[in-house]
Amino acid sequence: MKKCHIAYLACTAALIGTGLGAAPPVAAHTVHVVHPGESIQKAVDAAQPGDTVLLTYGTYHESVDVSTPGLTLRGVGRGTVLEPEAAASTGSTAPSTAPSTAPSTGSGAAKTGKAANSCAAGGNGICVVGTKDHNVDGVTIASLTVSGFAKTGVYATEADGLTVRHVTAVKNGVWGIATEQSAQGVFRDNTARDNGDAGLFLANTIKEELGATDTEGTVVEHNRLVGNRIGVTVRRLRNLTLADNHLTGNCAGVFVVGDENKPKAGFVTVRENRIERNNKSCPKTARLDALQGSGIVLTGAEDSLITRNVIKDNVGKSPLSGGIVLFKSFVGTTSDRNRISNNLLRGNSPDLVNTDTGKGNTFEGNSCRSSQPAGLC
Template identity: 60%
Template structure:
């Protein structure tokens, strides 16, 4: 135990009470306090399941890897800043899967295995910025909780996960990241059918200035709710492909999707993006309801307010419901359905002026 090791959550000090809440003395959970100039990773390595690593305001130039269940990594708000080290230290093993979190270009990595996920980890109340790949990356997790994190100006994703179940992403800011502000997928690399997230929730986040605000790729049983999505090239992407099962049983509700009109050039996977509000492609049984979708305007094949897009790889979108949304000022139209009527996509109760084809409003 170090001199900066607070030995009990029920210590009775104002710091413990205000930031961490009450806990019974019998829990014997500890708070590891990290000051500027000290190593967050050393505190994480010293912590045991149930402990909290509390990082004081300051700039910390390192990457942090969490592989223990039940750990909380918490800053003191936006003033706790994690940035890349000036030069990532090389490891002896060179295979990509064996590289360190820093070598992979990530800020915070929460990592389990296929057979043993890391469970009940919380990452909260800090800024993660300037990493070449991802601000916060989770692989092989269960019951992950990320809240109050600002993921800013990272090269690829602000916050991302793969092979994860029952995650919660709440009250985060993902701004000016190279690809998606929030990216959730069954697998980052493998082409395979969608997996069940067991109820992952993405809610009350601000997603601004990214290529895509939030991408949900090859997943099922997930909710995207009450987020503010603005100034991206595209707002919300729900993406499947030709594999089975399809992406689906996803709810997109209560979001404000406004003026996502930034221009992003085409990639190997997609045409150029501009002016896309909410896009469904290769999905089934997805509900898009009670969203405010305004001012998304562009000439991309995916432009429009709510767009059911005919996939480039030939995957159809089937039996999706677009209901009770408020849409205005989107171009080429507020509602766009590129699928044939036989696929059973329904548009009901929406407030809008223009649709393609006509008659969906």
């Protein structure tokens, strides 16, 4: 592992400037360079807030626990690959199983091998795990591939301001990229392909029955979601935008899911996405009916906007099949005051579906040819 200090010029400028007026102090950030065969975890543990751990081209058989706020963990592109160690690749791959990553108990515990091993033990590739008392905020994961982990490629909790960009998550047992109890996230230019459940999974919490939480403007944009059970799942969240994503070959494209708890899920904007041929067939699970041919599904959500999407050729025999589906919650919660407007829908079966009994839902300005019930187009 090599360290490259990059604050020399800033420090020099500050010294020169002492005769011309005091210059503001500049933090010294370090780039920790890791090569295949070296320990990523060792570099991460040595890093300070604001540092970068740079992974060079090659394959790393390792799971990594990130517990330093403001850290950047970055590869050099898809050719930087994290895969599980041979002994760690035999975990459960059931889609209904949640990551069992143990939270850190503070900066001291987070710097131990035990914390790092919890990520591997949970079947996850990269873990950004904080607690209510010790958030791990402002972390960036970028420009690498996570593949073949039993549960999740990138998993985060209590990680506000998380950025995940240019990450390829392939053939992980449950989720490609997943977060819970986190706000102000940015998920941009990622590819999630052939994961067991959702390519991208965003939730309030998977361990408790709680009302929806405010993400404070989380953004999911310019991602490619292919061949998963569900492309993107937004579960019990509010104030979030999905824009300019391409979803194809999944059993379902987008799920916005709420329940009976308060506040409801809602204030989600799904706009300008391309959602086509999500016709893979997925069997029924304990929580969800069989899936096939679903473009966008809203259930138990309120005050959301579905607009200017191109939704084509989503065809299946599931109760949730259709281009845009407003579906009554499985626990009986209605969807209210949602606006479905100005979408282009072609070749779905049918294009628009409303089986919900909620109030104030509107369908307007959509270009479509078939609906259930009739008259929504």
